[in-house]
Amino acid sequence: MSEALRLQDLVVSYPGRDRAAIRAVDGVSLAIGAGETLGLVGESGCGKSSLANAVVGLVKASAGSIRVRGEEIVGADRARLRAMRAQVQMVFQDPATSLNPRMRVGAAIGEPLLVRKLARGAELRARVLTLLDEVGLRRDQADLLPHQLSGGQRQRVVIARSLALRPALLVCDEPVSALDVSVRAQILNLLVELQAQLGMASLFVSHDLAVVRHVCDRVAVMYLGQIVETAPAANLYAAPRHPYTRALLSAVPEPDPVLQRSRGYVPLSGEIPSPAHPPSGCRFHTRCPQAMALCKTTPPTLRRIGETEVACHLVEG
């Protein structure tokens, strides 16, 4: 079984003030198996979108390795990169800004096939109609313009376009955050169906833990540029090991007043530090309710316990 994606010590940095680079992604290693959906969760500034953008090639990796189906894309030449990009497609948060307002739905969905000269004419048309079926749009909607569709329908168009090349890996960055609750459910159901039908791997970036739980096989939690915990979804939600994962889970308000009010939850104190000046030692120590002296000085490394990997001094491997 070939891996869809493997990241090794990935660093993505941006130039900051006073020449000090901001390391938005700071030494991340992770893998996504064939057909697997990995959820990447964390709060603003944790680097989850920078990581996703590096995987699809929208930003350059500063160091480390990104392998898609075993092939290295960091430092690859243009021709190789172009070939690799067909393997990795992306769905963004806001479908309204992901589509050309003057391009009809059918043309938008067929565009990847056309530019790569994989289909044209009647064959292209047939492929587009199949893609419309797959994402639950009507065939006659191929002739509409994006403004004639609702937000949920537009996101279906974006998903259809991303599936046109049958990528090895689909990267979804907050794909349902801009959608209303009732529409969000439709798109989540669609993504789950497509995973099963097409067997493709995906990287699902989201701040919403309930959504991630719903669609992902495994979950990685990021804090200030680093992974603090990775585990199969069931384990992560049932028995979170890292204090940050626990805090994040308990901060999600449950849509059930009896449950929500019986949790006796104490909010995490303090603010998320700036990624430009991450704290010393364990980056979470400034907000961690269980921080010890060691945490302020020594960064913990990821340790494997069963199927879970966790970076915390409290957890002994």
Add this chain to the structure above:
Amino acid sequence: MSQVLAVENLSLSIAGARVVDDVSFAVAKGEVLALVGESGCGKSLTAAAIMRLLPAAVRQTAGRVTLEGQVISALPEREMRALRGRRLAMIFQEPQAALDPLATVGRQIAETLRQPWPAARPAVLKMLEEVGISDPERRASEYPFELSGGMCQRIMIASALIARPALLLADEPTTALDVTIQAQILALLRRLAAERGTAVVLITHDMGVVADIADRVAVMYAGRIAETGTTAEVFARPRHPYTKLLLASIPRLADVPKSRLAVIQGLVPTPSQFGPGCRFAGRCPMAEARCSAAAPGLARIGAEHASACWRAEDMV
């Protein structure tokens, strides 16, 4: 319980279409009422109408708003202006956009008190401490760009509450914030409403936020209240098909992974598609002929529970 706010039969129109239709609710001292619904349901326009800050294109065609026994919906603008910030205040979704970028935090909070900064200073510092800002002296001299989103929302809450208004309107106050920061802000709002007896109208699309903080909830759909009641009652026994489906369509932490979520078929009707009947009828799995013929009024089905559905009795 003494009533702070009463909204009666409020109707708002845009170009002849009733985007808010016959909405009534009341909020008591220290109580948190959530107005919940999806985009375009009229929840934010309802708040703007209470503040009398409606966009020019929106006309109020009917309705009366009473604040602490005084009808404010017909006050001249000059008198209304004197009330804003003092007896009713509002906070918004994007705290950074709602603060003045050119005024220090301390000065803009002092502005609510209509006092010069030196005179207001002790009260402002005390208020900053109450909203959980550490080192208030230093923060008071900073500008909004120097603060995080969560801190800016605390500043907004401080400037909204410093004049001890009877009513706080909070329009999606935590939507732009991260979950751990959202949890802090919700806890703060809950504590301040209880301590100061402020009545709060919380506008949100997030049923989790409603479950966390609201005493009562009004679920809005396409400009009308579909269902209202105590939060516990509405979540445990929804008596409007829209509420029931909405609750079932939310992914929860306890769900079986990859299970199918309930889906509400179709789309919210646009104002030009509003017919004479129930506005949810076109998407409702329980709809009958009478549903598209005539609109059901909000009818009481329990001590504090009301539903605008012809078939509310059929829902168990």
